[in-house]
Structures are given as structure tokens and as C-alpha cells.
Amino acid sequence: MTQTIGEILKSARQLKGYTLDDLQQITKIQKRYLIAIEDNDFDLMPGAFYTRAFIKQIADTVGLDGAALLEEHASEIPQATVKTTTSTATSASVTSNRTRLNKNKSKWSSISDTLKNYFPTILLGMFIVAIIFAIGQAVLNTRSQRNNQVTTQVTTQQSAVQETTVATTTTKAPEVTSVNYSYANGNALYYTAQVSKFPLEVKVLNQARTDLWAQISADGTVVADGVPSTGQTVSGSIPEGTTTIRMDFGYTPLGTITVGGVELKIPEGSTANRIYITVQ
Template identity: 35%
Template sequence: MNEERNSAIGQELQQARLDKGLSLDDIQQSTKIQKRYLAAIESGQFDQLPGAFYERAFVRQYATAVGIDAVAFMQKYENEDAETPQPDLSAARVDADNVTRAGMHQNEETVADKTRSMMPKIIIGVVIVAIIAIIWAVVSSFAGSAKQESKNQSTVSVSTSQVANKDSSSKKASSKSSATTSSASESKSSASSSSKKASSKSSSEKKEKTAKVDLGESNVSGTTVTYDSVKAPNKAMKMQLKAEDGSSWMQVSDAAGTVLWNGTVEDSKTQEVDIPTSANGVQVSIGNALATKVSLNGKSVDLQSNNASVWHLNMNFTR
């Protein structure tokens, strides 16, 4: 947020607070935001806030506390940023030293440059042709094998018919033997099918068991709840972030600090975040914990926020 807009936001929030006859202590009590941060917002000194994530969260909570529609309020100032004219870089060019220079004549593309730019397309075309040729060869091979197998089956059928015409009693014996063999084959097939079903059911139950999450014990310190030893499956997981009775502003990072998701979950909506197998844990920052529900692989996580709005959740995985 730029300084001019920060100042305008602070003045509007301060005026709304004064119109309602509220003090900064009253706002602190209702939002759980420290008074010094509220004063910094009113004076437009957003650099005094803990970080960029908290700027939006604190401003939204302040606006709600003084009776302002937080969503419309934020959109109003976001739209003002969108109306700021952007520099025209249509005449700019990037030189070989990776420096962008505007308003300078761009050299015409040489034949060598054109050839280099066409090489990827040529390579892709050659690869496509090669793939088509391989597919055609495989299909032709299968077609030839099927034709030869059909011919062999036809020859066997003719030979069997001739033998049957010469010896009727032999045909009857063969028919009886075939029926016996077919019955045994059906019994064997039925037993095999039952075995496969049992194996599939056992595999499914084992897979479901290994996908379960055990949160273990938790402890609360300040504005953070920590689950030190979460038993997690050795595979990717899903974290569900659901907003109830209001929108919620959240950021999910892995133990190394890489941001996996950052944004706002609107009222009655659910945001699903992928947790990769390589993650040893996650850290979740929540700007409106009172309206937020969190679960991991369908396992509900107790935030234990004690009615605080801004809250943090730390989870360490044991796989």
C-alpha cells in the first residue's frame, strides 16, 4: 500500500471510530489487535505493522469493528491502485545485456536469429513425425499377429471337423471331456475371482489406514497452537480451510518457509491446499480465526484460539 492511500485509509477508519464514539481501547478489545498497531493504521504508518499479510487482515478487522463493509472498503482502495496509469513500454526493447531500454530503435531480426527461433518448431515437428511412425509400426505389428492367429484357428477348426466325421464315438468322448474341463475351469475361475476380491478389499483397507492422520498432543503459546508430532502418511495430503460466519484471510507455508497458498476464503467457502510428500510440517497464519475451520486429510484440527482473531497454527509431521 502506498503512503497516500495508507493515509486515506487511516483517516477514514479513524473518522468512523470517532463517529461511533469508540476509543482505540474499545477497538483493541473487539479485534484483539494491539493498540499500537491500531494507532499506526490511523496515522497511515503501515510500515509499523508486522508484515504485508497483516496490513490487509488488520485493516479488514478494524473496518468491521467500526461498522464498515470490509469487502467493499478494501475493493474501493484496490480499485484506486488499478486506476494508476502504467508506463508505456510498447516502444521498449531488451538488449543482449538483459537491460530494458524504452524509446530506442529495435534492430531488425537477422536470418540467423530467425533460424534460431524456428529451430524449436522444427525439432517439435520431427518428434511428432517420429511418434506417428512408431505408433503406425506398433499397430501394423498387432494387426499382422491377429491375422495370423485367426488363420491358425481356422485351420484347427477344419481339422477338428474332419476328425469328428470319421469317428463319432470319439467326438462324444471328447465332448464329455470338454464339459468336465469347462466345469473345472469355471470353478477355478470363481475361486480366483473370490481371491482377487478379498485381496482388493484387504489392499483398500490397508491404503485407507495408511492415509489417516493422528494429530497427537498440542500446546498453546501466545497466539500460536503447535502440534509437535503429527503422524502423517508418507504421501501428499490435503488441508481444508473453511470460512464460516464471515470471510477469512490465510497463508499456508511449509516448514522451509515456502508459501503453498495465500488468499481470502469467502464466507461458507472451502479452500483445499495440497501438502506435498516432501513437507516436514506446515505453518498457517489466520487473520480471522473465529470464522475459520481447519482440517488435514479430513481430520479436524482444533485451533484453540481462545476467541482471538489473528492466530497461528504450526504442525510438525512424522511419516
């Protein structure tokens, strides 16, 4: 009986002496996805892209050729389909285009001949317009200089008023005054945040070499969900009254996470893929 791709990966893992926890620690892939792949239950995966990427990474880790394994079992794995459309030009359309092109050439040739005949007249008209414009500009400059002399004192007074206004303008209050790390539990990190203003903006900047699934929730309600590529950002607005912010990731995030403009400090060596923030 032919083995499924999940059974092949499971056998190779066991031959290596790896447990699922060992494999999770090495690959940074969540254990539930490792189990789903070994069970050939690809409906539990976050998408066809991650399914293929995880299978190749697991195969390479347990000593198999990931690319060859994907090719041999292509019928078992979800495939991303791309629709393409092609168009062919018939000889009739080519002939029509050539005829239209010839007509356009004749039209522009006639226009060119007309312009050549009237060019001296056009040039003279442009010269006259330039002289009129120069005279008008000189008159406007003279009037402008007089107006500047009269309004110098007023401008100085207005500048003084503007400087006073700028000096007394208050700075915009920050959304968050502090975000403090509390502790880690399993695959989750826990923080507390001192929030002074809502709505609160939470941003996740992906700096990993692969796409990252990220989801942001406020008291259980999803406010942002996406798969940003390298250098892209997922952001969500946290409404007033929220007590708990939760962030979930496809794997341990590599990038920058900010809450109200304040960057979260991730403990060194952390493999967590979930973050909880208690709003105070």
C-alpha cells in the same frame, strides 16, 4: 484541517475508551491492521476488500456509520476496479442479420418439402432396418446364453480368486496417526503431529460468513496462499523432511483445519490467528 479516515477512527476509539488491544479482542482484526488503518497506511493491508471491510467493522464498533464513512472518504481507500465492455449493434448489422435469417428460413423450407416427398420411402427403410436388427439381436442372445452355460464354472472360480485377493489386500496407511494440542502463546496455537507418510496434505475449509485469507508454510516456504470464500478450501502439500508447519490467517479462522486427514481441535474461545505444528 480535514481529518483522514484513520484519524477519525482513532479519535472515535479513544472517545469510547478502547485501546487497540480492546478493539482487537472485539473485532478479531489483527492489531497490526488496526494500526495501519489509523495511520492511513493501506499498503500494509491484505487487499482492497479487507481494507473496506475492516474500516466498516471498526467504524460500527466505535459508534460511527461505517457505510457513510466509506462513502465520504472514498478517495483515500483503495478501490477494486471492474472493467466492463459494451457493444452496440448498428442498423447495418441488424439488416444483415435479418437478410441472413430470411435466407435460412428459405433453405429450411426447401429441405422440409424434400423430406415430406421422401418420407414414405424413409419410413419403409427404417422398418426394414428394425427387422434386421431384431433378427440379429435374437441370434446374439442365443449365442450368449450358450456361452454363459459353458463359462459358469470358470466364472465361479474367478470369483473365488477375487474374494481371496480382496481379503488379503492391505489398507492404505494414514498420513498422520495423531495431532495433539500442546499450548497457546499470544496469538498462536502450538501442536505436535505424528506423521507416518509424506507428502502430507493440509487443508483449511472456510465456514465463516466472509472471505478468509489463509497461508500454509513448510519450514518457512509457502506451499499455499489464498482467500477462500464461504465453503471453499485452501490446501497445501507438505514435502518430506519438513519439521515445522505454519498456518497464518487474516483473522481467527472459523471452519475446519485437517492435517493428513486428521482434524485439528481448536480450544474453545481461542482468538489465535496463527498455528504451528511440530512434525515428529
